[in-house]
Amino acid sequence: MTITAAMVKELRESTGAGMMDAKKALTETNGDMEAAVDWLRTKGLATAAKKAGRVAAEGLVGVAVEGGRGVAVEVNSETDFVAKNADFQNLVRSFTATGLKAADIEALKAADMGGKSVADTLTSAIATIGENLTLRRMASVEGDAVAAYVHNAAADGLGKIGVLVAMKGTDNGIGKQLAMHIAATSPLALSEAALDPEVVERERTVQTQKALEENANSAKPKPEAVIQNNIIPGRMQKFLKEVTLLNQPFVMNPDITVEQAAKEAGVEVTGFVRLAVGEGVEKKEEDFAAEVAKVLQG
The missing domain is CATH 3.30.479.20 (Elongation factor Ts, dimerisation domain)
Known part of the structure; x- marks a missing residue:
């Protein structure tokens, strides 16, 4: 598949990756935008997991x-x-x-x-x-x-x-x-229970590949059990906190979660x-x- 400048631009804007990294990601994934986002995140080259796709309407x-x-x-x-x-x-x-x-x-x-x-x-x-x-x-x-x-x-x-x-x-x-x-x-x-299982598994795959690559390139590799039982679960917990409403830090008071803020106000x-x-x-x-x-x- 031909990788166009527009595709590279779109991927750069959605991930914050550099131009050459974005182009390589698209080449490696045959132009699949979502797969390219995951490839960049696996390599630690994407600053955010934004949804690929231009919003123009x-x-x-x-x-x-x-x-x-x-x-x-x-x-x-x-x-x-x-x-x-x-x-x-x-x-x-x-x-x-x-x-x-x-x-x-x-x-x-x-x-x-x-x-x-x-x-x-x-x-x-x-x-x-x-x-x-x-x-x-x-x-x-x-x-x-x-x-x-x-x-x-x-x-x-x-x-x-x-x-x-x-x-x-x-x-x-x-x-x-x-x-x-x-x-x-x-x-x-709203919560972890309401999150699409496919989204969770996709994130787990990205975090697993990223952790394994980081470990392989480390001067002091950690045992695989540490990666599977500590590092990956910790990263998944951070992800779930970021994307589920009740677990997010409340913007009006980041010291408490949205769930806690609602409870203190007497609502659910x-x-x-x-x-x-x-x-x-x-x-x-x-x-x-x-x-x-x-x-x-x-």
Whole structure:
């Protein structure tokens, strides 16, 4: 497979590795981006295990809470100009409010909104606005109390990142702090039990290979039993602490975990949602001038 400059650039941005290291990683893994990330981490050349993939889609995430239910809805547009448009913002806000009564994204698309389905309303908006629009994702949480937060807010309840936190107990203000924490740290799961087993095994494989290579190159190699019983479990424990919400140091007070902070506030976190605009979507890059020209052409 031909390794392009764009691929090397993408890998560099997602890992912090040097250009030649990124190119070698892609060559060694036949262009497989995720495998290349793991290869770099095994060699100790990647500074972070960020998800490979460029995020380029525009749009907004809307959040709404009613009673003990919260919903987050992502609507994508082709350009950021549209995301700043009042008509588009009202559309996202209406879809989000309708989502409070919908079970999932398909139910939302079929839901009635002023005599037309949400899907038909979106189609009409595409014709009016002149850009392709996509109702991409919807997620919800339920609890005794639900708190919401939007980061990079474009308007009330609309932003580039939308977060919902479900709690057992009465929210005394901790909910918004927890939601802001989630926006900042982007945890993979609520707890270790909720973490995807494949993610855990992938990390274990990386840490095992990394530890073995480090040991092989050490002037004073450690017995394999020490690596398997001490070093790898220790690194996995650190990983789980970093990616599971309840185990993360609370950003408002890093001396305690999120779980401890919630407990001290008299609540228990039972679930969360974090949607970021364009997450995992790859779109052809255009320069600013081309984007303006595209909008003016209609």
